[in-house]
Amino acid sequence: xxxxxxxxxxxxxxxxxxxxxxxxxxxxxxxxxxxxxxxxxxxxxxxxxxxxxxxxxxxxxxxxxxxxxxxxxxxxxxxxxxxxxxxxxxxxxxxxxxxxxxxxxxxxxxxxxxxxxxxxxxxxxxxxxxxxxxxxxxxxxxxxxxxxxxxxxxxxxxxxxxxxxxxxxxxxxxxxxxxxxxxxxxxxxxxxxxxxxxxxxxxxxxxxxxxxxxxxxxxxxxxxxxxxxxxxxxxxxxxxxxxxxxxxxxxxxxxxxxxxxxxxxxxxxxxxxxxxxxxxxxxxxxxxxxxxxxxxxxxxxxxxxxxxxxxxxxxxxxxxxxxxxxxxxxxxxxxxxxxxxxxxxxxxxxxxxxxxxxxxxxxxxxxxxxxxxxxxxxxxxxxxxxxxxxxxxxxxxxxxxxxxxxxxxxxxxxxxxxxxxxx
Numbered sequence: 212x213x214x215x216x217x218x219x220x221x222x223x224x225x226x227x228x229x230x231x232x233x234x235x236x237x238x239x240x241x242x243x244x245x246x247x248x249x250x251x252x253x254x255x256x257x258x259x260x261x262x263x264x265x266x267x268x269x270x271x272x273x274x275x276x277x278x279x280x281x282x283x284x285x286x287x288x289x290x291x292x293x294x295x296x297x298x299x300x301x302x303x304x305x306x307x308x309x310x311x312x313x314x315x316x317x318x319x320x321x322x323x324x325x326x327x328x329x330x331x332x333x334x335x336x337x338x339x340x341x342x343x344x345x346x347x348x349x350x351x352x353x354x355x356x357x358x359x360x361x362x363x364x365x366x367x368x369x370x371x372x373x374x375x376x377x378x379x380x381x382x383x384x385x386x387x388x389x390x391x392x393x394x395x396x397x398x399x400x401x402x403x404x405x406x407x408x409x410x411x412x413x414x415x416x417x418x419x420x421x422x423x424x425x426x427x428x429x430x431x432x433x434x435x436x437x438x439x440x441x442x443x444x445x446x447x448x449x450x451x452x453x454x455x456x457x458x459x460x461x462x463x464x465x466x467x468x469x470x471x472x473x474x475x476x477x478x479x480x481x482x483x484x485x486x487x488x489x490x491x492x493x494x495x496x497x498x499x500x501x502x503x504x505x506x507x508x509x510x511x512x513x514x515x516x517x518x519x520x521x522x523x524x525x526x527x528x529x530x531x532x533x534x535x536x537x538x539x540x541x542x543x544x545x546x547x548x549x550x551x552x553x554x555x556x557x558x559x560x561x562x563x564x565x566x567x568x569x570x571x572x573x574x575x576x577x578x579x580x581x582x583x584x585x586x587x588x589x590x591x592x593x594x595x596x597x598x599x600x601x602x603x604x605x606x607x608x609x610x611x612x613x614x615x616x617x618x619x620x621x622x623x624x625x626x627x628x629x630x631x632x633x634x
Contacts, residue, residue, distance in 0.1 A: 214254050215297055215334065215380055219432045219469055222492045227484075229469070229492035231630035232256045233500065234301060236263055236271045237569055239616075240500045241282060243623035245291045250624075251631050256334065257282055258299035258495070261306045266319075266326040269307075270541075271570060275300070275330035299334030300327040301495075304362060305341050313343040317358060321365045328369040333379050336435070336471075337362050340385035352411060356418040359383060363419065363427050381427065382471050382493070383415050384408075384435035402454055403436035405461035412468070433471035433493050434462070438486065442477050442498075444546070444560040450482040452489055459489040469493060476502075477561060483633030494634065499626050501566035505558075507622035508581065510598040511615055515584055517594055525580035531565060532557065534573045541567035585615035601625070 218230050233244040236259060248255035263269045264278045273281060283293045303323055308316035320339070327335065339358030342350055363381065370377035412434060419428045438455050441448045452459075462470055469492040475483070476499035486494060512527050535542060535557050542564040546556040557565060568574055590613055596603040602611065602618045611617045 215256070216430070216432065219467070219492065222469060222487075222490070223466060227488060229487040229494060229634040230256055231494045231496060231627070231634050232258050232299060232301075233627075234258050234260065234495055234497035235500050235566075236273070236278065236281075237501055237504065237566065238285065239504050239619055240623055241285050242289065242616075243500075243504075243620045244627055245286055245289050245296075246620055247624050247627040247631055248295065249289065249291050253631070254295040254297055256297045256299060258301045258334070258336075259332075260301045261303050261323060261338075264300075265307060266322050270567060275326045275332060279330050279332075297334060298330075298332040299336070300324075300332045301336045302338040303327060303335055304337065304339040304358065305343055306338065309341045309343055311343060312345045316343045317361065320358075320362055324362050324365045325369045328366045328379065329373050334382070335366055335379055336382040336433075337366075338385050338435075352414045353418070355385070356415045359415060360418050360422040360424060363424055364422060367424065367427050377427070377430075379427075379430060380433075381431045382433035382435060383431060384411050384433075384471070400437060400439050400441055400448055402439040403458055405457050408434060408436055408458065408461055412465070429467065432468060434468055435471045435473060436491075438470065438472050438489075438491050440472065440475055440478060440482075440486075442474065442561045444556050444562055447477045447561065450478055450486055452485050455489060455491075459491075462490045471495065476500075480629045480632065483629055487633050492634075494630060496626065496630060498561065498563035498566060500623055501569065502561065502563045503623045503626050504619060505563070505565060507599065507602075507619040508578070509558075511581060511585060511618065513598050514590060514594045515581060518588065518590075519584045523580075523584065525577045525584060527574075527577040527581050528558075530573050530577035531568060534568045534571050535565065538568070538571070582615055589613070590615070590618075 215230060218228055222228050233255065235241065244255055259278050263271050264273050264275055266274055268274060279298060282296060286293050286296055305316035305320050308319050337359040339362060340350060340355050342348055366379055367377045370379055416428060436458065438450060440450050462468060469490050471493035472486055472491040473495045475494045476496050483494065509528055515524055542557060545562065545564055546553045595606065595613065599618055602621050605611045605621055606613050611621050
């Protein structure tokens with residue numbers, strides 16, 4: 212992870228640079244992210260969350276070793292050096308076990324940390340902010356920091372046991388938007404105050420030092436804060452630099468630490484540049500990537516309708532709706548309103564909770580059928596122009612081929628390109 216530390220060091224010395232983090236386990240998204248890095252001649256940071264990948268499999272049914280090999284296999288297929296892939300773990304702590312007593316939730320969290328570190332993940336977000344079954348509703352900063360230090364000690368010990376030394380870089384702090392976007396409409400946000408950020412840093416620093424983790428503290432590179440960006444189902448709150456001036460100036464005094472901004476999806480290209488300039492130099496993106504992929508897939512489904520007899524079509528849109536209705540656990544409590552409102556949200560919400568369903572058997576079968584139907588024939592350019600006009604011009608300029616997969620990759624890379632230019 213020395214390359215990430217070098218990026219942060221250059222940023223702290225005044226360079227307009229940062230790093231963006233791909234928070235997704237979707238194969239098409241990961242292919243596009245690696246192709247973006249290959250195009251840029253850069254490394255790529257790919258992160259898994261604790262509910263997505265853990266020692267019990269998570270919702271992807273992958274533990275950290277399986278996720279690493281999954282990512283590495285994609286990289287090898289694309290002739291991308293695996294050493295240029297940086298793996299991170301996001302929200303590592305009791306997140307998945309909040310309904311258990313703190314003692315058992317923390318014991319599972321220690322095993323989670325061990326699994327990630329032993330698998331070679333070298334960017335770790337220590338997040339012990341969640342209240343467990345026997346905790347008060349809101350944990351004090353001191354308790355959060357003590358639990359984070361507990362997990363950090365496990366990480367350091369595991370790294371030394373497995374690799375002879377620790378080169379893990381850490382991110383702390385938890386003042387973040389709801390993962391995947393807000394469940395309700397939003398009109399404004401509370402931006403983290405400098406006083407709040409300062410207290411979080413000071414509290415963690417003191418407790419880490421008391422725990423003998425001075426060396427690990429020197430590798431804390433990021434503090435999670437709320438810079439004033441968020442999205443809900445149909446709207447986006449854009450970054451407003453003038454509201455974050457004090458917070459931005461505060462972190463300039465720390466020689467090693469920048470801010471990590473979560474849920475930066477759907478911001479404008481200028482906003483990404485401003486965020487990096489203002490020291491929110493680690494940008495996390497997830498739902499926007501699968502949102503863009505879904506846009507491309509459904510555009511291709513319209514093209515399929517024009518080219519393929521109905522009996523042989525993938526019916527991917529219908530398959531996804533059927534899958535979400537059959538298994539509503541990942542969307543039902545997030546999407547309110549009447550039946551029409553919820554039907555709209557299941558497909559088109561910015562929070563993109565449809566992303567939890569792409570690895571289902573029904574979805575994979577439909578996706579395979581769609582790609583096979585379109586890869587076996589030349590897609591007429593007028594149809595590309597009708598349903599994917601920006602990709603049409605990319606083909607005309609000779610930037611991409613006209614295959615279904617290249618059209619999907621290009622649509623996702625329109626997102627990663629904005630991040631790459633800002634960083």
